[in-house]
Amino acid sequence: xxxLDFPTYALIIFALWLVSILAYxxxxxxSSLKNIGxxxxxxxxxxxxxxxxxxxxxxxxxxxxxxxxxxLWYSLLLPIVGLIVYxxxxxxxxxxxxxxxxxxxxxxxxxxxxxxxxxxxxALQSVWFVPHVxxxxxxxxxxxxxxxxxxxxxxxxxxxxxxxxxxxxxxxNLVYIGFAFLTLxxxxxxxxxxxxxxxxxxxxxxxxxxxxTWMGYLVYMHYRYNKPKKFLAPLWTLSIAFFILLxxxxxxxxxxxxxxxxHVYSQ
Amino acid sequence: xxxxxxxxxxxxxxxxxxxxxxxxxIATGLLLVGFLIEYATGGKGIRTVSxxxxxxxxxxxxxxxVVTHLTFKDKPFIKWIRSVPTAVSAITMFTVLILLxxxxxxxxxxxSEFIRKLGLSHVTSSWPYLMIQLxxxxxxxxxxxxxxWPLNRKNFGFLLxxxxxxxxxxxxxxxxGDLIKLNMQLEEGKTxxxxxxxxxxxxxxxxxxxxxxxxxxxYNPKVGIVDNKVGGLAGEEGENIFEVEDGYVGTxxxxxxxxxxxxxxxxxxxxxxxxxxxxGAVHAAFIEVKNNATDDxxxxxxxxxxxFTQYExxxxxxxxxxxxxxxxxxxxSSDVVVYTESIGEESLTIEVNEPYSVDGWKIYQTGYDEKxxxxxxxxxxxxxxxxxxxxxxxxxxxxxxxxxxxFWEGRKVKKD
Numbered sequence: 001x002x003x004l005d006f007p008t009y010a011l012i013i014f015a016l017w018l019v020s021i022l023a024y025x026x027x028x029x030x031s032s033l034k035n036i037g038x039x040x041x042x043x044x045x046x047x048x049x050x051x052x053x054x055x056x057x058x059x060x061x062x063x064x065x066x067x068x069x070x071x072l073w074y075s076l077l078l079p080i081v082g083l084i085v086y087x088x089x090x091x092x093x094x095x096x097x098x099x100x101x102x103x104x105x106x107x108x109x110x111x112x113x114x115x116x117x118x119x120x121x122x123a124l125q126s127v128w129f130v131p132h133v134x135x136x137x138x139x140x141x142x143x144x145x146x147x148x149x150x151x152x153x154x155x156x157x158x159x160x161x162x163x164x165x166x167x168x169x170x171x172x173n174l175v176y177i178g179f180a181f182l183t184l185x186x187x188x189x190x191x192x193x194x195x196x197x198x199x200x201x202x203x204x205x206x207x208x209x210x211x212x213t214w215m216g217y218l219v220y221m222h223y224r225y226n227k228p229k230k231f232l233a234p235l236w237t238l239s240i241a242f243f244i245l246l247x248x249x250x251x252x253x254x255x256x257x258x259x260x261x262x263h264v265y266s267q
Numbered sequence: 268x269x270x271x272x273x274x275x276x277x278x279x280x281x282x283x284x285x286x287x288x289x290x291x292x293i294a295t296g297l298l299l300v301g302f303l304i305e306y307a308t309g310g311k312g313i314r315t316v317s318x319x320x321x322x323x324x325x326x327x328x329x330x331x332x333v334v335t336h337l338t339f340k341d342k343p344f345i346k347w348i349r350s351v352p353t354a355v356s357a358i359t360m361f362t363v364l365i366l367l368x369x370x371x372x373x374x375x376x377x378x379s380e381f382i383r384k385l386g387l388s389h390v391t392s393s394w395p396y397l398m399i400q401l402x403x404x405x406x407x408x409x410x411x412x413x414x415x416w417p418l419n420r421k422n423f424g425f426l427l428x429x430x431x432x433x434x435x436x437x438x439x440x441x442x443x444g445d446l447i448k449l450n451m452q453l454e455e456g457k458t459x460x461x462x463x464x465x466x467x468x469x470x471x472x473x474x475x476x477x478x479x480x481x482x483x484x485x486y487n488p489k490v491g492i493v494d495n496k497v498g499g500l501a502g503e504e505g506e507n508i509f510e511v512e513d514g515y516v517g518t519x520x521x522x523x524x525x526x527x528x529x530x531x532x533x534x535x536x537x538x539x540x541x542x543x544x545x546x547g548a549v550h551a552a553f554i555e556v557k558n559n560a561t562d563d564x565x566x567x568x569x570x571x572x573x574x575f576t577q578y579e580x581x582x583x584x585x586x587x588x589x590x591x592x593x594x595x596x597x598x599x600s601s602d603v604v605v606y607t608e609s610i611g612e613e614s615l616t617i618e619v620n621e622p623y624s625v626d627g628w629k630i631y632q633t634g635y636d637e638k639x640x641x642x643x644x645x646x647x648x649x650x651x652x653x654x655x656x657x658x659x660x661x662x663x664x665x666x667x668x669x670x671x672x673x674f675w676e677g678r679k680v681k682k683d
Contacts, residue, residue, distance in 0.1 A: 122597065123620065172678040176673055177673075187670075191663065198633075200656075203368075208368060209369055212365055212369060219362070222355050257373070
């Protein structure tokens with residue numbers, strides 16, 4: 001009753017990504033190992049993408065309905081963002097970290113498997129379903145990555161007594177891109193809601209928290225723009241914004257104010 | 268020289284130019300005043316305004332912003348209103364209020380007196396919400412005025428986001444009072460012209476709907492293990508459960524299940540269930556359960572039942588039983604004829620996610636008689652009129668385009 005033969009796929013992906021992390025780490029001394037790292041990371045991405053396609057076909061609906069299913073997408077998209085950032089800005093630690101996070105998400109699914117569940121309520125059967133959720137997941141992944149940069153920035157500041165400006169610039173780039181996706185997710189949701197429920201915004205708890213997330217990053221962007229020389233305040237803002245994002249993503253499931261929301265993921 | 272610089276940096280509070288301190292004091296003050304008014308008026312909240320008062324308010328608001336901008340745009344106060352610190356304080360305090368809302372159940376009748384009087388049980392129609400939103404829209408409005416000209420590439424992206432957001436929020440807030448949302452209960456073969464609002468008042472509609480046929484398709488029901496003592500599904504939610512299918516074989520814990528027969532439409536006879544393709548049929552399955560620990564095999568019919576047939580479960584052993592859960596709807600729709608003055612009559616199908624628009628009304632498929640399930644001959648549709656929707660959409664599409672700008676241009680980092 002597990003998803004297809006998920007454990008086999010998961011083990012292959014774990015192995016590839018561990019090799020990748022090791023190769024990347026060793027490349028500090030033997031720089032030729034970098035390519036092996038990238039290759040292994042990429043191979044893992046391809047295997048996971050293949051599995052998602054299989055699952056999609058088997059379920060006969062997009063695998064985006066349960067928390068476990070969304071974890072699959074995070075595990076797929078995090079390393080992709082990691083690789084892109086690596087090729088663009090050469091942050092070795094960053095790609096390793098995204099691979100580690102992806103392994104973590106996948107192991108949740110490995111150790112606590114979900115069952116097949118094909119049902120999808122009629123209101124969710126819409127052309128908007130996939131763009132709405134995928135755009136959100138991409139936004140969350142990129143913003144999550146920006147918060148990683150922020151956490152590292154804070155770490156360097158408090159423990160190494162160093163202002164790593166490069167990290168702040170990285171966070172900026174990621175926030176701007178992630179924010180664009182977040183905005184699209186929010187507004188696609190509004191357009192869909194009008195077609196499905198008759199109104200574009202109902203302050204459903206998930207909407208409320210998504211709106212809060214959006215506002216949090218808005219604070220960061222405006223403050224950064226206004227005070228480009230400040231270092232600590234924007235990093236802390238980013239950490240708080242990410243905390244709100246986490247509540248919006250899965251914390252809402254546990255809030256008493258959200259028990260009747262259409263947005264609560266099925267278990 | 269250095270002394271002079273120092274005195275400049277330590278400007279007194281409320282001495283222009285106002286910065287973060289002043290902005291946050293004002294934003295917090297507005298929020299507090301809002302809470303005070305709400306409390307003083309007994310937590311009644313504010314009423315939404317409707318036509319023509321909302322148009323009047325809109326024109327006054329736009330006038331104030333435009334005229335004040337044109338007359339006083341270089342005065343320090345107006346410079347402050349459109350400054351980034353003001354924006355940050357408005358966004359932050361708006362966020363704080365919505366955070367409070369995020370943790371409080373809204374429209375909750377059981378909310379405590381204090382929560383209700385502060386307006387926290389109905390945030391979006393409360394005074395603090397109105398105050399902070401006004402502050403937010405004012406700073407946003409002034410910055411839009413500042414950047415509206417010249418319309419170069421940089422300002423264009425800026426305006427898509429800022430002006431778009433302003434239009435969106437203003438149209439959504441002022442339009443809320445003109446939004447009409449009604450329910451129509453349709454019955455097969457009958458023509459209905461009345462609709463009901465959520466308080467139970469009836470209205471005669473400028474359109475009539477006749478339901479020809481209500482269609483519904485269901486997923487196969489799920490079968491789960493229940494704890495005989497506790498009564499609920501055993502184990503964690505969604506774990507010990509499978510979708511019934513002819514020939515299905517599966518294992519949960521030490522039990523192996525075989526679905527020997529499944530009929531989506533069946534009726535009870537003395538010896539079990541037989542196929543029955545008519546109104547009142549139930550889902551029924553004959554299932555064999557083997558306990559792999561004891562090699563004990565049991566089998567029997569189970570059904571989720573309906574208004575004609577009682578549900579039946581199968582006892583596996585002393586601790587557990589097998590039950591069939593009510594099937595979930597896959598899709599449902601209504602074949603209807605709509606009559607209006609402008610189009611005469613038109614036959615069409617209304618489906619979830621596929622509403623029908625006519626004369627400014629939108630008709631949505633929302634429900635049916637759930638007790639009757641697939642035998643329902645009742646269909647519930649919602650009729651909605653939202654005259655401001657076009658302006659909300661204009662705002663939404665501007666911000667979507669603006670998001671494209673943000674994505675493309677990214678952050679122009681001032682690396683200093």
